[in-house]
Amino acid sequence: xNGGEREAVLELKDLEVSFKVKGGDVFKxxxxxxxxxxxxxxxGLVGESGSGKTSIGRAVVRINDASAGSILYKGRKINGKIxxxxxxxxxxxxxxxxxxxxxxxxxxxxxxYIISEGLYNIGVKRTEAERKDLVSKALLEVxxxxxxxxxxxxxxxxxxxxxxxxxxxxxxxPELIVADEPISALDVSIRAQVLNLLSAIQKAKxxxxxxxxxxxxxxxxxxxxxxxxxxxxxVELAETxxxxxxxxxxxxxxxxxxxxxxxxxxxxxxxxxxxxPRCHDYSTQGPSWVDVGxxxxxxxxxxxxxxxxxxxAAAQP
Amino acid sequence: MAxxxxxxxxxxxxxxxxxxxxxxxxxxxxxxxxxxxxxxAIVGESGSGKSVLTKSFIGMLDQNGWVDSGSVMFEGRNLxxxxxxxxxxxxxxxxxxxxxxDPMTALNPLLSVGAQIREVFELHHGLSGKAADHAxxxxxxxxxxxxxxxxxxxxxxxxxxxxxxxxxIAxxxxxxPRILICDEPTTALDVTxxxxxxDLIKALQRDLAFTTVYITHDLGVVANxxxxxxxxxxxxxxxxxxxxxxxxxxxxxxxxxxxxSLPQLGVKGQPLxxxxxxxxxxxxxxxxxxxxxxxxxxxxxxxxxxPPMFQISPTHRAATWLLDPRAPAMDPPPAxxxxxxxxxxxxxxxxx
Numbered sequence: 187x188n189g190g191e192r193e194a195v196l197e198l199k200d201l202e203v204s205f206k207v208k209g210g211d212v213f214k215x216x217x218x219x220x221x222x223x224x225x226x227x228x229x230g231l232v233g234e235s236g237s238g239k240t241s242i243g244r245a246v247v248r249i250n251d252a253s254a255g256s257i258l259y260k261g262r263k264i265n266g267k268i269x270x271x272x273x274x275x276x277x278x279x280x281x282x283x284x285x286x287x288x289x290x291x292x293x294x295x296x297x298x299y300i301i302s303e304g305l306y307n308i309g310v311k312r313t314e315a316e317r318k319d320l321v322s323k324a325l326l327e328v329x330x331x332x333x334x335x336x337x338x339x340x341x342x343x344x345x346x347x348x349x350x351x352x353x354x355x356x357x358x359x360p361e362l363i364v365a366d367e368p369i370s371a372l373d374v375s376i377r378a379q380v381l382n383l384l385s386a387i388q389k390a391k392x393x394x395x396x397x398x399x400x401x402x403x404x405x406x407x408x409x410x411x412x413x414x415x416x417x418x419x420x421v422e423l424a425e426t427x428x429x430x431x432x433x434x435x436x437x438x439x440x441x442x443x444x445x446x447x448x449x450x451x452x453x454x455x456x457x458x459x460x461x462x463p464r465c466h467d468y469s470t471q472g473p474s475w476v477d478v479g480x481x482x483x484x485x486x487x488x489x490x491x492x493x494x495x496x497x498x499a500a501a502q503p
Numbered sequence: 504m505a506x507x508x509x510x511x512x513x514x515x516x517x518x519x520x521x522x523x524x525x526x527x528x529x530x531x532x533x534x535x536x537x538x539x540x541x542x543x544a545i546v547g548e549s550g551s552g553k554s555v556l557t558k559s560f561i562g563m564l565d566q567n568g569w570v571d572s573g574s575v576m577f578e579g580r581n582l583x584x585x586x587x588x589x590x591x592x593x594x595x596x597x598x599x600x601x602x603x604x605d606p607m608t609a610l611n612p613l614l615s616v617g618a619q620i621r622e623v624f625e626l627h628h629g630l631s632g633k634a635a636d637h638a639x640x641x642x643x644x645x646x647x648x649x650x651x652x653x654x655x656x657x658x659x660x661x662x663x664x665x666x667x668x669x670x671x672i673a674x675x676x677x678x679x680p681r682i683l684i685c686d687e688p689t690t691a692l693d694v695t696x697x698x699x700x701x702d703l704i705k706a707l708q709r710d711l712a713f714t715t716v717y718i719t720h721d722l723g724v725v726a727n728x729x730x731x732x733x734x735x736x737x738x739x740x741x742x743x744x745x746x747x748x749x750x751x752x753x754x755x756x757x758x759x760x761x762x763x764s765l766p767q768l769g770v771k772g773q774p775l776x777x778x779x780x781x782x783x784x785x786x787x788x789x790x791x792x793x794x795x796x797x798x799x800x801x802x803x804x805x806x807x808x809x810p811p812m813f814q815i816s817p818t819h820r821a822a823t824w825l826l827d828p829r830a831p832a833m834d835p836p837p838a839x840x841x842x843x844x845x846x847x848x849x850x851x852x853x854x855x
Contacts, residue, residue, distance in 0.1 A: 379778075441695065450726040454727075
C-alpha cells in the first residue's frame, strides 16, 4: 500500500473530545488525535478501557461532539454545524456496529423494524414492498433467513443478534463502518463466524472499517493498519505487520507483550513488559507526532525519534 | 498429602436443573480429578457446563439445580451427597474458595474493602480487634495493594477494576483454602492488568500451596496458567490432558475446532475456521457424540453411540470415535497440524 493515489475516506485532524465532569471540570478523553483512513482498508484502533478509543468512534458517527479539531468525510468537515444534505448523507454513509448485541437491539421491535429503522430516519420515500425487499436482502447478506424479519430479538442467539446489528448497518449502504468491539461480547466459537462475515462483506462491497478493539490478536488478524491509543493520545500507528515486527513506543511494546498466546511453551517463557510513562524525558522537549519512515508514526520527541530511527535501521524487514 | 495426589475427584457427575417444570441436564456424566498443587483449566463455550460443574464443588448450584448422580470426593467425603448448609459452611470458602468473574459485583459496595476481608478472619479464624486489623493489612499487602493501612478503609468504588479483583482474591485466599476456583477471573480486565492478576494468582499459589482451577474460554489465558486442561462440551469433558498435550496434540474434533477458530492461528486474508450451528439443546436427550451435528467430518457412529474416553497417554484422554482402532484415519485441520509442528521433537506429557 502506497500513499498518493489512495482515496481518504475519513480524516481526523487534531481531534479532541471532552466531557464535563462533576464540579465544572472538563475531562479530555481524546487529545489531539490525527489519522487518515483510506478507502477499502480496515483500520484498527486499539487501546485499554478508558483510553478514549470508543469516544473517537462515537465522535465519528457524531454521537459525541468533537470539542476541537475536525473530522473530514471525503474531504468535507462533518463535525459541528453542517448542512442538512451533508448530514443526511453522512447518516447513511457512516454506520456503526455496537459491542453488545444483547443490549443494542430494541427488544420490543421486530427485526423487520430494527433493520429498516435507519431508512425511516433518512426520509427517503419507499413503497412498503421496496422496503421489505431491502430488509430481506440485508438479512441474506448477513447469513440470516428473510423469514426472521417477523421475529423479535429475544428469539435469537448472540451471534445471530450481532448479524442483525450488521444488517441494520448494511441496509443504509454505508461506505464506512465503525465497529466498536463487535466480537468481544460473543462466545469463542461465534467470534470466527462474525469476523469472517465482516471480511466477506468488506470484500463484496468495498467497505472501509474503523475497527475498535482491545484485543490485539483479533485486530492483528483483521486489520491493515493499527493505531495504538493510550490515555486519549495515539502513541503509534503503522501497518499491522510492521507494528508487530517493529513496535517502537514502549506502550505498544507493553501491550504486545501482554497478549496471551494459545501456546503454552511460548507463554511460559514470556516476559511481560510494563509501561511506565516516566520512561519518557519530556522536560526539555515535548513529544510530537512523527513519521519515522514508511508511514510508521510514533509520538516522540526529537531525541526519541533518533533512537527509534536507529532501531528501525537495525531491524530492517 | 504429596504433590500430585488427587485432592478432589468427581466421578460421573450428572447435574440437572428444573426450569418451569422441564428438566435440563446441564452436566451429563463428567469425571474429573484434581491433583494436589496443580493448575487445571476447564475450557468451553458458554453453556458447556464449566461453571455449573465447579459450582457443585462448593454447593453453590442455583436453587432449582441438583446433583442427580455421581460423586465428588474431597477429603474422604462425598460432596455430592451433602445436603446440609452447615456442612457446606465448613468447606465453602474455608477449604474450597472461589474468585468470580466480575469484581464490580463480587464486592459489597456499602462496606469498606478492609471490612470485607476482615469478615473472613472473624468468621473463619475467630480473630478480632487489632489481630484482625493486622491480618487484613497483611493480606492486602500480599495481593499487591500499596499503602494497605489507609486503603483498607476505602470502598470498592475507589478502586480500579484490577485492584478490585486483587481484593476479591484476598478475600478468597484469606482462609488459606486448599482449592481456589477462579471463574473467568480476568475477562472483565484489560490485557496488561490481566497479566498482572494471573501472575499474582501464581505467586499466591506458590506461597500458600493451594490447587487452582481456572474456568475460562480464553485459550491464551489457559496456555499461560495451566498445567492440565479439560475441554468441556455440552456437559461432558471431551478431552483432558497436560497443557502441551491438549494444545499441540489435541485429538477431539471439538478441541480442533476451538483452536482453529482462534484468530492467532488463522492465516490473514483467509476466512477463519468457524464452528457452524449452535450447541445442542440440553432439554433434549442427546444420543451419540454431542458435537457430531456441528462437525462436518463426523462419522456415522458419532450420531448413534456415545464415544467412550480413550486413553492416549497416562495423562491424556479424549472421547471421540476417531481414536477407536476401527475408525478411518483422519487428519486434523491445518491449524492443528501447524500446532503439532510447533512442538517439533519436544517431549509431551508427564509432570513438569
